[in-house]
Amino acid sequence: MKTSYPKQDIKVLLLEGVSQSAVETFRQAGYTQIEYHQKSLPEAELKARVAEAHIVGIRSRSHLTADVLAEAKRLIAVGCFCIGTNQVDLATAKKLGVPVFNAPYSNTRSVAELVLAETIMLLRGIPQKNALCHRGGWTKSAAGSYEARGKTLGVIGYGHIGTQVGVLAEGLGMQVIFHDIETKLSLGNARAAASLDDLLERSDVVTLHVPETPATQMMISAEQLAKMRAGSLLINASRGTVVDIDALASALRREHLAGAAIDVFPVEPKGNDDPFVSPLVGMDNVILTPHIGGSTLEAQDNIGIEVAAKLVRYSDNGSTLSAVNFPEVSLPEHPKSRRLLHIHQNVPGVLSRINELFSAGNINIDAQFLQTDPQVGYVVIDVSADEAQANALKDKLAAIQGTLRTRVLY
Numbered sequence: 001m002k003t004s005y006p007k008q009d010i011k012v013l014l015l016e017g018v019s020q021s022a023v024e025t026f027r028q029a030g031y032t033q034i035e036y037h038q039k040s041l042p043e044a045e046l047k048a049r050v051a052e053a054h055i056v057g058i059r060s061r062s063h064l065t066a067d068v069l070a071e072a073k074r075l076i077a078v079g080c081f082c083i084g085t086n087q088v089d090l091a092t093a094k095k096l097g098v099p100v101f102n103a104p105y106s107n108t109r110s111v112a113e114l115v116l117a118e119t120i121m122l123l124r125g126i127p128q129k130n131a132l133c134h135r136g137g138w139t140k141s142a143a144g145s146y147e148a149r150g151k152t153l154g155v156i157g158y159g160h161i162g163t164q165v166g167v168l169a170e171g172l173g174m175q176v177i178f179h180d181i182e183t184k185l186s187l188g189n190a191r192a193a194a195s196l197d198d199l200l201e202r203s204d205v206v207t208l209h210v211p212e213t214p215a216t217q218m219m220i221s222a223e224q225l226a227k228m229r230a231g232s233l234l235i236n237a238s239r240g241t242v243v244d245i246d247a248l249a250s251a252l253r254r255e256h257l258a259g260a261a262i263d264v265f266p267v268e269p270k271g272n273d274d275p276f277v278s279p280l281v282g283m284d285n286v287i288l289t290p291h292i293g294g295s296t297l298e299a300q301d302n303i304g305i306e307v308a309a310k311l312v313r314y315s316d317n318g319s320t321l322s323a324v325n326f327p328e329v330s331l332p333e334h335p336k337s338r339r340l341l342h343i344h345q346n347v348p349g350v351l352s353r354i355n356e357l358f359s360a361g362n363i364n365i366d367a368q369f370l371q372t373d374p375q376v377g378y379v380v381i382d383v384s385a386d387e388a389q390a391n392a393l394k395d396k397l398a399a400i401q402g403t404l405r406t407r408v409l410y
Ligand SMILES: NC(=O)c1ccc[n+]([C@@H]2O[C@H](COP(=O)([O-])OP(=O)(O)OC[C@H]3O[C@@H](n4cnc5c(N)ncnc54)[C@H](O)[C@@H]3O)[C@@H](O)[C@H]2O)c1
Pocket: 083, 084, 085, 104, 107, 108, 111, 156, 157, 158, 159, 160, 161, 162, 179, 180, 181, 182, 209, 210, 211, 212, 213, 215, 216, 237, 238, 239, 263, 264, 291, 292, 293, 294, 295
């Protein structure tokens, strides 16, 4: 399998209404073939479009499964224009020699601000008061309404978002405890809880900031909800699979929980015209938001630039710095050389065959870069060669057993 194209022939497919800043970034870098869709695509159409594309940009709703990736014969790279990358089969992408990039921090602050706002709203019982006012009701009462000051916020997943939420909550005078599978540096006065159960038992508000992994699937189900304090609150702006939504609805109906704010759902509509169905619909004490934790203009603009720039850098220069599934190399410019990229299965003998090829051809190597992980090797070779020689070398590289992808950079 090989891909080597002049820039103007590289087809960029952008889905789910990624910011126009991404389109601009590609255009400014000289990419002209940009196909743009506002929505995610049904699977059959996704396969057909991905089969044509060299670069694919998605957000959280497009699932690039092994089946979809099997169609992607020309694919050079994938960009997730968001933080989460669980929607891509990362292992399969790697086996195909396709690096995946994301924007690990660009919407962190947006999510943290929303969670802080929801914490205050839920503690004051605003969702139900607001709903009643809209129906012509009036409940001027302090019952069930609390200050955030002095309350305990339990953060599950103390990573980029979790720590930001903790810092902002301390500004309100909240006591922050957290649970993480890794040992984490506590910011401010935050303290690690002894365990997940300990956090659930001590928190007035529990907020989830874990990625979607096998270990976080349904990590908050009936058993964990039962351990939460009576009258406490749950916020989930992580992934919909982390909470058992039926168990949550039941805990809310029984008034064991006083309220919840849910931004992510096990099944989400594909686009804005599709219906939203959830057992939480109609519950006045639940803030429902359509997966917009990271959807601020600032965040989307920054994500568009950040991820498109990473894709352009990989496409133009070969750098894989910050790829989430791939050996990372940060490469210098190569003004006087032609650059050959060779991605291969990390099995014995491939590298020596590559080097033999160059010594046998008496080709002068200006620079060579190598990075491997247990599955994949990524070699970048800068050579003094004209275009025809470089293309001939690329064809020979592609013939080496174990090769996944080869490219010449123009
Ligand atoms: N609602 C939105 O619009 C929105 C926006 C951005 C991110 N997200 C979601 O939020 C998630 C977290 O984002 P982040 O930037 O803070 O990620 P991060 O990787 O910085 O932090 C995640 C933390 O969770 C911890 N963790 C992983 N598995 C765990 C487990 N089983 N138990 C406890 N802790 C565990 C990790 O060690 C890490 O500290 C993303 O993966 C994404 O799914 C949602």
